[in-house]
Amino acid sequence: MSNSVISVISRFLEEYTTKTSNKLKVVDAYLFYILLTGALQFLYCLLVGTFPFNSFLAGFILCVGAFILGVCLRIQINPDNKGDFLSISQERAFADFLLAHTVLHLVVINFIG
Amino acid sequence: GLDPGSLFSLVLLTVALGAQALTPSHHLSLSDVARLQALLSQPFTDLASAYYSIVGLSKLGASVADENIPVSNETRDILLAAVSEDSTVTQIFRAVSALSSLGLPLASQEVVGALVARIAKEDNVLAITTALQTATRLSQQADFGGILEEIEDLAARLDDLGGVYLQFEEGLEATALFVTAAYTLSDHVDTEPPLKEDQVIQLVNSVFSKKSWQSLSEAFSVACAAAALSNNRFQVPVIVSAQGPATVSHNQPILQLLVTDVLSNPLASASVVVESAQAVVSKNVILTQAPFSLRDGIFELNFMTSQPASGYYQFSVAITGDTRLVASQVELKVKVSTEVAITNMDLSVVDKDQSIGTKTSRLGRKAHDSHQNFAMTFQLVDVNTGVELTPHQTFVRLHNHKTGQEVVFVAEPDSKNLYKFELDIAERKSEFDSMSGTYTLHLIVGDATLENPILWNVADIVLKFLDEEAPAAIQSKTLYMPKPDIQHLFREPEKKPPTVVSNAFTALVLSPFLLLLILWFKLGANISNFSLSPSAVLFHVGHACMLGLMYVYWTHLNMFQTLKYLAIIGSLTFLAGNRMLAQKAVKRIAAEQSSRLAKYRSLR
Numbered sequence: 001m002s003n004s005v006i007s008v009i010s011r012f013l014e015e016y017t018t019k020t021s022n023k024l025k026v027v028d029a030y031l032f033y034i035l036l037t038g039a040l041q042f043l044y045c046l047l048v049g050t051f052p053f054n055s056f057l058a059g060f061i062l063c064v065g066a067f068i069l070g071v072c073l074r075i076q077i078n079p080d081n082k083g084d085f086l087s088i089s090q091e092r093a094f095a096d097f098l099l100a101h102t103v104l105h106l107v108v109i110n111f112i113g
Numbered sequence: 114g115l116d117p118g119s120l121f122s123l124v125l126l127t128v129a130l131g132a133q134a135l136t137p138s139h140h141l142s143l144s145d146v147a148r149l150q151a152l153l154s155q156p157f158t159d160l161a162s163a164y165y166s167i168v169g170l171s172k173l174g175a176s177v178a179d180e181n182i183p184v185s186n187e188t189r190d191i192l193l194a195a196v197s198e199d200s201t202v203t204q205i206f207r208a209v210s211a212l213s214s215l216g217l218p219l220a221s222q223e224v225v226g227a228l229v230a231r232i233a234k235e236d237n238v239l240a241i242t243t244a245l246q247t248a249t250r251l252s253q254q255a256d257f258g259g260i261l262e263e264i265e266d267l268a269a270r271l272d273d274l275g276g277v278y279l280q281f282e283e284g285l286e287a288t289a290l291f292v293t294a295a296y297t298l299s300d301h302v303d304t305e306p307p308l309k310e311d312q313v314i315q316l317v318n319s320v321f322s323k324k325s326w327q328s329l330s331e332a333f334s335v336a337c338a339a340a341a342l343s344n345n346r347f348q349v350p351v352i353v354s355a356q357g358p359a360t361v362s363h364n365q366p367i368l369q370l371l372v373t374d375v376l377s378n379p380l381a382s383a384s385v386v387v388e389s390a391q392a393v394v395s396k397n398v399i400l401t402q403a404p405f406s407l408r409d410g411i412f413e414l415n416f417m418t419s420q421p422a423s424g425y426y427q428f429s430v431a432i433t434g435d436t437r438l439v440a441s442q443v444e445l446k447v448k449v450s451t452e453v454a455i456t457n458m459d460l461s462v463v464d465k466d467q468s469i470g471t472k473t474s475r476l477g478r479k480a481h482d483s484h485q486n487f488a489m490t491f492q493l494v495d496v497n498t499g500v501e502l503t504p505h506q507t508f509v510r511l512h513n514h515k516t517g518q519e520v521v522f523v524a525e526p527d528s529k530n531l532y533k534f535e536l537d538i539a540e541r542k543s544e545f546d547s548m549s550g551t552y553t554l555h556l557i558v559g560d561a562t563l564e565n566p567i568l569w570n571v572a573d574i575v576l577k578f579l580d581e582e583a584p585a586a587i588q589s590k591t592l593y594m595p596k597p598d599i600q601h602l603f604r605e606p607e608k609k610p611p612t613v614v615s616n617a618f619t620a621l622v623l624s625p626f627l628l629l630l631i632l633w634f635k636l637g638a639n640i641s642n643f644s645l646s647p648s649a650v651l652f653h654v655g656h657a658c659m660l661g662l663m664y665v666y667w668t669h670l671n672m673f674q675t676l677k678y679l680a681i682i683g684s685l686t687f688l689a690g691n692r693m694l695a696q697k698a699v700k701r702i703a704a705e706q707s708s709r710l711a712k713y714r715s716l717r
Contacts, residue, residue, distance in 0.1 A: 022636060022637060022638075025636050026633060026636055026638045029629055029632035029633055029636060030629065032625075032628075032629075032632070033625045033626065033628060033629035033632075036625035036628065037622055037625050037626075040618075040621055040622045040624075040625070041622055044618045044621075044622070048610045048614055048615075048618070049610065051607055051608070051609060051610065089698055090698075090701070091694035091695070091697055091698045091701075092694075094694065095690060095691070095694060098656070098690070102659060102679075102683065105660075105663050106663070106666075106675070106679065109663045109666050109667050110666075110672060112667060
């Protein structure tokens with residue numbers, strides 16, 4: 001059982017490192033960073049308490065939102081998905097990403113208190 | 114005539130306005146009549162007061178000194194000339210009154226014509242009332258058609274106050290004068306006045322509700338109205354009230370009623386009958402169609418012969434004998450009271466462990482402690498009939514002489530009307546403040562229908578409480594002292610975690626950024642493709658400004674200001690970014706095309 005899990009994981013890692021383009025890996029690194037930040041905020045909340053609850057929510061939601069927008073960007077710029085996004089060029093995807101982030105930041109900063 | 118010197122205190126019964134007809138709630142009692150006469154008997158200061166006094170007193174039936182006044186021809190001509198359309202109604206009235214009082218002839222039809230014309234011009238209450246009064250002095254052969262309908266018109270102008278009073282907004286005097294004029298004129302022309310029974314009663318209430326009169330003219334108007342209402346040919350309101358309290362008992366079995374007119378003159382010709390007497394609680398009808406007998410001007414009925422149980426009874430009384438009577442159906446509440454006796458009193462001490470009484474003993478000192486219950490049973494019976502009673506108040510009071518403490522309990526009857534009181538000393542020790550000592554026990558029995566309420570010191574009992582606390586001051590002493598001040602507690606700020614922890618976690622949360630930079634470096638991400646075109650520069654500067662604006666928003670600004678700046682910076686950044694990305698897109702497509710071309714060529 002564990003054998004097959006390990007083999008699946010190693011196969012996945014191998015394919016990932018070889019087949020994925022650099023651009024996507026850059027985005028993946030960014031996503032990983034966002035994930036870590038969110039997880040650490042949540043850990044703080046669990047350990048120390050929710051004292052400025054609105055601040056915690058603001059930070060956490062920013063991480064979640066950024067992660068989602070990052071995933072959207074990754075999907076849209078992946079050349080394998082070109083067929084699904086015929087009308088959206090890579091630049092357009094990036095511009096959408098930036099605009100959505102602006103709105104997200106505005107809301108989060110409002111809420112952070 | 115009436116004797117003004119006799120003062121008779123009458124209790125005015127306010128009869129409830131039930132579903133039945135309205136009954137008068139005010140009239141002139143004998144003391145009121147006396148007061149009215151006294152006011153009118155004051156010595157005259159001018160002609161007006163002379164007129165009021167003389168006429169008023171004569172209306173009330175008191176005797177007045179005779180006045181004889183000689184008249185000259187000129188006076189008579191002046192008076193006759195006053196009777197015309199050009200004089201006011203008051204002038205016409207005075208002229209006509211003078212002429213008729215002096216016995217001089219006058220043309221009634223002319224007067225009627227003048228009055229009708231004046232009423233059209235002077236359309237107020239007092240003028241029309243005066244016109245009615247004038248008409249009463251005229252010959253009965255005149256045609257009063259135009260005047261009579263004014264009574265009904267005026268009655269329509271009366272204000273109904275709560276369904277109880279009917280009066281003109283001009284006040285009591287106007288209302289009383291109207292009543293007088295209406296009845297006097299109706300009698301004069303022998304036509305029933307167009308007033309309904311309810312209206313008559315409401316007028317009675319209005320006119321006689323005031324018992325002290327401010328001016329001679331007001332007193333005069335009330336006296337006239339009283340005379341008119343007690344003695345006219347069509348409508349005589351009846352006043353029914355009980356003589357003394359409306360209570361009968363074994364010692365006083367006779368219910369006495371006073372049936373009078375508004376001047377408190379007894380109506381001797383009336384016959385008074387109880388149509389039904391119904392018990393309020395049980396709704397049993399005890400009596401129907403029982404007549405009252407007349408004795409010395411008072412109507413009497415021996416109610417106890419019907420052997421009613423104690424309690425309240427609703428009497429429906431009808432007065433007949435005269436077709437003129439108004440408000441002749443009356444509702445009365447009569448109380449039958451009795452005396453109570455306590456029988457079968459039993460005191461016992463019951464051990465808690467056993468449920469049966471250890472011994473039954475009579476009065477004396479009893480000592481009890483927490484292991485025992487004290488029990489008392491008794492019955493309350495009606496002395497006269499032997500029926501068991503359940504009075505409203507049956508209390509057992511325990512009083513400690515030394516500390517002044519008093520505890521009161523209620524004894525309740527069971528289904529067989531046997532009263533039981535049980536005192537569980539251990540359970541009730543908080544009410545006694547655990548104070549041991551001698552307590553006097555009183556039994557209190559009371560009710561509205563009992564003539565002999567009972568306060569009986571049944572016994573003295575000694576109570577011993579275990580774990581007696583130090584005698585605390587009786588609570589009632591501290592109950593009315595100022596209470597301790599309450600300080601306002603401001604909302605305490607929530608506890609913050611220690612700064613070390615916060616700082617540590619801040620560093621921890623920022624650390625993934627380092628990791629990101631490392632990863633990007635490892636992946637070979639670079640900015641070598643960065644073109645220094647103006648749009649690119651502007652875009653990046655604008656974007657950096659937007660992020661800076663976010664920080665400033667957090668620290669200084671509010672949403673509206675931020676949106677304003679964001680709009681400016683954002684639109685610049687957007688335009689620059691659009692340009693930059695378009696340029697990049699062009700470059701990318703060109704690169705793709707050339708690589709495709711190269712691939713195609715290599716394939717060939």
